[in-house]
Amino acid sequence: MNKARIEAFSDGVFAIIITIMVLEIKVPHGAAWSDLCQQYPIFLSYILSFMYVGIYWGNHHHLLHTVKRVTSTIMWANMHLLFWLSLVPFVTGWMGENHFAPHTVATYAIVMILCGTAFSILQIAIKKANPDEGRLGLALAKLRTKAYLSVVGYLIAIALAFVNTVFSGIILLLVAVMWFLPSKAVEEALLEEQND
Amino acid sequence: MNKARIEAFSDGVFAIIITIMVLEIKVPHGAAWSDLCQQYPIFLSYILSFMYVGIYWGNHHHLLHTVKRVTSTIMWANMHLLFWLSLVPFVTGWMGENHFAPHTVATYAIVMILCGTAFSILQIAIKKANPDEGRLGLALAKLRTKAYLSVVGYLIAIALAFVNTVFSGIILLLVAVMWFLPSKAVEEALLEEQND
Amino acid sequence: MNKARIEAFSDGVFAIIITIMVLEIKVPHGAAWSDLCQQYPIFLSYILSFMYVGIYWGNHHHLLHTVKRVTSTIMWANMHLLFWLSLVPFVTGWMGENHFAPHTVATYAIVMILCGTAFSILQIAIKKANPDEGRLGLALAKLRTKAYLSVVGYLIAIALAFVNTVFSGIILLLVAVMWFLPSKAVEEALLEEQND
Amino acid sequence: MNKARIEAFSDGVFAIIITIMVLEIKVPHGAAWSDLCQQYPIFLSYILSFMYVGIYWGNHHHLLHTVKRVTSTIMWANMHLLFWLSLVPFVTGWMGENHFAPHTVATYAIVMILCGTAFSILQIAIKKANPDEGRLGLALAKLRTKAYLSVVGYLIAIALAFVNTVFSGIILLLVAVMWFLPSKAVEEALLEEQND
Numbered sequence: 081m082n083k084a085r086i087e088a089f090s091d092g093v094f095a096i097i098i099t100i101m102v103l104e105i106k107v108p109h110g111a112a113w114s115d116l117c118q119q120y121p122i123f124l125s126y127i128l129s130f131m132y133v134g135i136y137w138g139n140h141h142h143l144l145h146t147v148k149r150v151t152s153t154i155m156w157a158n159m160h161l162l163f164w165l166s167l168v169p170f171v172t173g174w175m176g177e178n179h180f181a182p183h184t185v186a187t188y189a190i191v192m193i194l195c196g197t198a199f200s201i202l203q204i205a206i207k208k209a210n211p212d213e214g215r216l217g218l219a220l221a222k223l224r225t226k227a228y229l230s231v232v233g234y235l236i237a238i239a240l241a242f243v244n245t246v247f248s249g250i251i252l253l254l255v256a257v258m259w260f261l262p263s264k265a266v267e268e269a270l271l272e273e274q275n276d
Numbered sequence: 277m278n279k280a281r282i283e284a285f286s287d288g289v290f291a292i293i294i295t296i297m298v299l300e301i302k303v304p305h306g307a308a309w310s311d312l313c314q315q316y317p318i319f320l321s322y323i324l325s326f327m328y329v330g331i332y333w334g335n336h337h338h339l340l341h342t343v344k345r346v347t348s349t350i351m352w353a354n355m356h357l358l359f360w361l362s363l364v365p366f367v368t369g370w371m372g373e374n375h376f377a378p379h380t381v382a383t384y385a386i387v388m389i390l391c392g393t394a395f396s397i398l399q400i401a402i403k404k405a406n407p408d409e410g411r412l413g414l415a416l417a418k419l420r421t422k423a424y425l426s427v428v429g430y431l432i433a434i435a436l437a438f439v440n441t442v443f444s445g446i447i448l449l450l451v452a453v454m455w456f457l458p459s460k461a462v463e464e465a466l467l468e469e470q471n472d
Numbered sequence: 473m474n475k476a477r478i479e480a481f482s483d484g485v486f487a488i489i490i491t492i493m494v495l496e497i498k499v500p501h502g503a504a505w506s507d508l509c510q511q512y513p514i515f516l517s518y519i520l521s522f523m524y525v526g527i528y529w530g531n532h533h534h535l536l537h538t539v540k541r542v543t544s545t546i547m548w549a550n551m552h553l554l555f556w557l558s559l560v561p562f563v564t565g566w567m568g569e570n571h572f573a574p575h576t577v578a579t580y581a582i583v584m585i586l587c588g589t590a591f592s593i594l595q596i597a598i599k600k601a602n603p604d605e606g607r608l609g610l611a612l613a614k615l616r617t618k619a620y621l622s623v624v625g626y627l628i629a630i631a632l633a634f635v636n637t638v639f640s641g642i643i644l645l646l647v648a649v650m651w652f653l654p655s656k657a658v659e660e661a662l663l664e665e666q667n668d
Numbered sequence: 669m670n671k672a673r674i675e676a677f678s679d680g681v682f683a684i685i686i687t688i689m690v691l692e693i694k695v696p697h698g699a700a701w702s703d704l705c706q707q708y709p710i711f712l713s714y715i716l717s718f719m720y721v722g723i724y725w726g727n728h729h730h731l732l733h734t735v736k737r738v739t740s741t742i743m744w745a746n747m748h749l750l751f752w753l754s755l756v757p758f759v760t761g762w763m764g765e766n767h768f769a770p771h772t773v774a775t776y777a778i779v780m781i782l783c784g785t786a787f788s789i790l791q792i793a794i795k796k797a798n799p800d801e802g803r804l805g806l807a808l809a810k811l812r813t814k815a816y817l818s819v820v821g822y823l824i825a826i827a828l829a830f831v832n833t834v835f836s837g838i839i840l841l842l843v844a845v846m847w848f849l850p851s852k853a854v855e856e857a858l859l860e861e862q863n864d
Contacts, residue, residue, distance in 0.1 A: 085675060085729055087281060092484075092683030095288030100691060102362050103296060107369040111377035116370075130362070134355045138348075141281055152726075152850035159722040166690050166718070173695040174704075181699035262348035283477060288680075291484030298558050299492060303565040307573035312566075326558070330551045334544075337477055458544035479673060487680030494754050495688060499761040503769035508762075522754070526747045530740075533673055654740035 083150050086158060090144075093162045094137045097169060101129055104173035125176035125188075128252060129168050135259040136165060136195065139223070142266050143202065149209050157205040161198040167191050185241040185248045189234040192252070196227055196234070215272060219265035226263070230255050279346050282354060286336060289358045293365060294329045297322055300369035321372035321384075324448060325364050331455040332361060332391065335419070338462050339398065345405050353401040357394040363387050381437040381444045385430040388448070392423055392430070411468060415461035422459070426451050475542050478550060482532060485554045489561060490525045493518055496565035517568035517580075520644060521560050527651040528557060528587065531615070534658050535594065541601050549597040553590040559583050577633040577640045581626040584644070588619055588626070607664060611657035618655075622647050671738050674746060678732075681750045682725045685757060689717055692761035713764035713776075716840060717756050723847040724753060724783065727811070730854050731790065737797050745793040749786040755779050773829040773836045777822040780840070784815055784822070803860055807853035814851070818843050 105122050108115040140161075147154065171191045175184040203224070233255040237248040301318050304311040336357075343350065367387045371380040399420070429451040433444040497514050500507040532553075539546065563583045567576040595616070625647040629640040693710050696703040728749075735742065759779045763772040791812065821843040825836040 085679065088284065088676065089679045089683055089725060091281065091285045092288055092680055093687055095285055096292055096684055096687040098358070099289055099292040099296065099362055100687065102366055103299065103691065104695070105366050107300070107366065107373055111370075111374035111380055113379045113383070116379075116383065127359075130359055134352075134359075137285060138351055138355075152855065155726055156722075156848065159726075162686070163715075163718055163722075166687055170690055170693050170695065174699075177695055178699035183701045183704075184699055187701070187704065260352065267348065284480065287477065287481045288484055291481055292488055294554070295485055295488040295492065295558055298562055299495065301562050303496070303562065303569055307566075307570035307576055309575045309579070312575075312579065323555075326555055330548075330555075333481060334547055334551075456548070463544065480676065483673065483677045484680055487677055488684055490750075491681055491684040491688065491754055494758055495691065497758050499692070499758065499765055503762075503766035503772055505771045505775070508771075508775065519751075522751055526744075526751075529677060530743055530747075652744070659740065 083144065083147055086150060086155065087144055090140060090158060090162065091137075093166070094133065094140070097165055098130060098133045098137075101126055101133075101169040101172055104169060104176065119176075121179045122173075122176035124249070125172045125180070128249075128256065129172040131256045131260075132192070132195075133165065133168060135256060136199070139199065139259070142263075143199075143206060147206055147210060151205070151209045153205045154202070154209055157198070157202040161195065161202050164191060164195045164198050168195070180245040180249060182241045182245060185245045185252075186238045189237040189241070189248065189252065192255075193231055193234045196230055200224065200227055215269045219263060219269045222265045223263055226258065229258065233258075279340065279343055282346060282351065283340055286340075286354060286358065287333075289362070290329065290333045290336070293361055294326060294333075297325055297329075297365040297368055300365060300372065315372075317375045318369075318372035320445070321368045321376070324445075324452065325368040327452045327456075328388070328391075329361065329364060331452060332395070335395065335455070338459075339395075339402060343402055343406060347401070347405045349401045350398070350405055353394070353398040357391065357398050360387060360391040360394050364391070376441040376445060378437045378441060381441045381448075382434045385433040385437070385444065385448065388451075389427055389430045392426055396420065396423055411465045415459060415465045418461045419459055422454065425454065429454075475536065475539055478542060478547065479536055482536075482550060482554065483529075485558070486525065486529045486532070489557055490522060490529070493521055493525075493561045493564055496561060496568065511568075513571045514565075514568035516641070517564045517572070520641075520648065521564040523648045523652075524584070524587075525557065525560060527648060528591070531591065531651070534655075535591075535598060539598055539602060543597070543601045545597045546594070546601055549590070549594040553587065553594050556583060556587040556590050560587070572637040572641060574633045574637055577637045577644075578630045581629040581633070581640065581644065584647075585623055585626045588622055592616065592619055607661040611655060611661045614657045615655055618650065621650065625650075671732065671735055674738060674743065675732055678728060678746060678750065679725075681754070682721065682728070685753055686718060686721045686725070689714055689721075689757040689760055692757060692764065707764075709767045710761075710764035712837070713760045713768070716837075716844065717760040719844045719848075720780070720783075721753065721756060723844060724787070727787065727847070730851075731787075731794060735794055735798060739793070739797045741793045742790070742797055745786070745790040749783065749790050752779060752783040752786050756783070768833040768837060770829045770833060773833045773840075774826045777825040777829070777836065777840065780843075781819055781822045784818055788812065788815055803857045807851060807857045810853045811851055814846065817846065821846075 105119065105126060108119060168191065171184070171188045175181075175188050178184045233251050237251040237255075240247040240251065301315065301322060304315060364387065367380070367384045371377075371384050374380045429447050433447040433451075436443040436447065497511065497518060500511060560583065563576070563580045567573075567580050570576045625643050629643040629647075632639040632643065693707065693714060696707060756779065759772070759776045763769075763776050766772045821839050825839040825843075828835040828839065
């Protein structure tokens with residue numbers, strides 16, 4: 081019961097975050113394709129963030145699937161994650177409007193590190209309240225490895241932002257792609273759970 | 277369980293897309309009806325897009341009704357569809373503010389093709405994961421015919437945009453009206469399923 | 473099943489309509505209370521619309537409670553209602569920013585008539601698909617009487633808008649207050665249903 | 669059934685309120701960190717409001733957990749609470765953009781008092797309709813003590829706003845922190861209920 085409402089609220093916030101980002105894409109004043117093309121950095125940053133928020137939604141979805149008992153700590157850890165994710169539309173707009181300027185790209189990567197950290201905190205809070213995690217323990221551990229890799233990627237992206245932001249963008253994209261590959265361990269664990 | 281959360285998230289995104297479009301209708305500075313009437317292209321484009329997003333919601337609703345097993349592919353195909361739909365408020369605003377200028381109408385139709393393609397991809401992904409579709413197979417196939425017709429309509433609308441955008445607008449409207457006619461096959465299949 | 477998703481989608485749209493209206497209240501540039509007070513017509517129109525959308529949500533909630541079988545007609549009638557309601561933030565902003573100028577107040581009342589008509593169409597569509605309505609028939613009929621009274625109120629508000637918009641505002645408020653009084657017939661019918 | 673839809677609608681409104689606040693953080697025109705830092709009051713006010721709305725969501729969540737019978741009074745009391753909460757993004761933006769100017773801070777605290785009062789009214793309405801509250805009665809009573817303390821805190825914050833708004837901000841933060849501490853009584857009562 082508790083869980084259903086946390087999911088509903090989080091789904092609402094995820095849906096709004098992913099959709100209001102499009103409000104940052106201001107309608108160009110001209111009516112020609114050339115006017116549209118000038119906004120290409122805004123579209124690129126939108127695509128990147130849409131992927132990231134989509135990935136977070138998918139992982140959040142899987143993570144909450146493993147919850148049986150909801151505690152106050154889980155509720156606040158979840159709110160903390162949503163806080164950092166809520167800043168994604170802002171940093172997306174800032175990065176896009178300024179054509180991937182160094183400081184904006186670095187800020188984007190920093191917010192991504194904070195989102196990732198918040199996700200890990202939620203993961204730990206859930207594990208603490210639901211210690212009998214069974215096969216899902218391994219799966220969660222594997223996700224954590226991916227999380228560490230992502231942080232390394234973000235840190236490299238921050239450093240490269242001051243050299244050439246194109247490299248930073250490519251690394252941010254690669255991190256997203258890595259997350260697109262579904263975690264076999266999580267899926268198998270979920271499947272097993274469904275069969276029980 | 278999985279399915280319920282995909283529906284909840286998609287419903288949230290659909291609801292937000294359909295509602296934030298109204299934010300593109302800027303409040304006119306004057307207080308007279310003549311000030312309101314000057315915005316008629318913005319209202320026309322809003323009505324058209326409201327119809328389209330409403331149609332997609334209805335079809336999405338029916339399509340997900342046929343899902344029993346949710347896979348990662350379905351989740352990403354759904355996210356991909358929501359991505360293209362999320363651009364609808366932007367192209368609606370661009371088309372409306374520029375009084376249906378050729379490039380804006382063509383862009384609108386292109387986004388519609390991409391939404392339609394994404395819907396078909398989702399349909400294929402669902403069919404693959406749920407091969408035992410029974411009577412719904414025929415119904416889905418019939419929807420696909422409508423989808424092909426729509427793409428033809430959109431292509432004609434793009435071509436006509438460079439001749440006279442009024443014709444493009446009429447074709448876009450006709451495609452929407454075609455989708456308003458409910459698919460008997462889908463409804464009967466759903467009804468049959470309910471009776472089982 | 474069908475019904476749950478119509479409710480979820482409608483709830484999402486209602487929640488967004490009622491909340492994005494606050495985006496029309498632009499933050500004043502000054503930092504003093506006098507700057508805030510200058511915006512009083514915007515706040516008044518916001519309160520009025522919040523009441524109206526809240527009332528529609530409550531009535532929609534009750535009306536859908538009586539649905540057992542969802543048809544395509546019900547789905548489109550619901551979408552049609554949401555369309556007119558989605559214009560409420562726009563007319564609210566227009567009326568508020570222009571200090572209840574005659575044309576804006578009349579437009580507001582016209583949109584209210586269209587919302588009311590759309591609600592009646594939905595009511596009829598639901599009755600047609602669910603003819604065995606039992607005691608709820610009387611309750612719905614009584615709501616329809618209130619709806620007729622509202623339309624009369626809106627028409628008077630339109631006429632008075634060209635004399636003195638203060639009178640129009642009072643009538644619009646009275647109509648809202650009339651709807652705040654809960655329909656005993658509907659509640660008793662719902663209660664009876666719960667006891668069965 | 670009734671309750672589920674009130675929760676869904678409220679969750680939607682909460683999710684939107686908490687997320688649209690980020691729209692008040694306008695993307696800075698410059699691309700350097702110094703441009704971002706100039707907006708620090710806007711970020712501070714955003715963090716504060718995110719905490720408050722998050723706390724209200726958590727408490728609302730617990731409070732509705734105790735509801736068995738939904739009445740019209742509860743529905744309107746809930747709508748009334750959502751009305752005051754919907755003004756939070758506005759006062760947050762006003763306070764942030766004006767660097768915590770006295771009048772803006774006082775207005776923020778006044779809106780907080782009104783939100784708190786609305787929450788208490790909802791609490792009373794729920795108690796009246798669900799008198800057999802059992803152990804939850806004590807838990808609710810304890811929450812009410814916290815509510816009184818908060819009002820005292822808000823009043824002090826209003827008074828101090830005319831002396832030094834830094835003190836007001838600290839008190840507003842302390843009130844939020846007080847609410848972060850979970851109410852043992854409520855949690856135990858909920859736990860007991862789950863075990864029954």
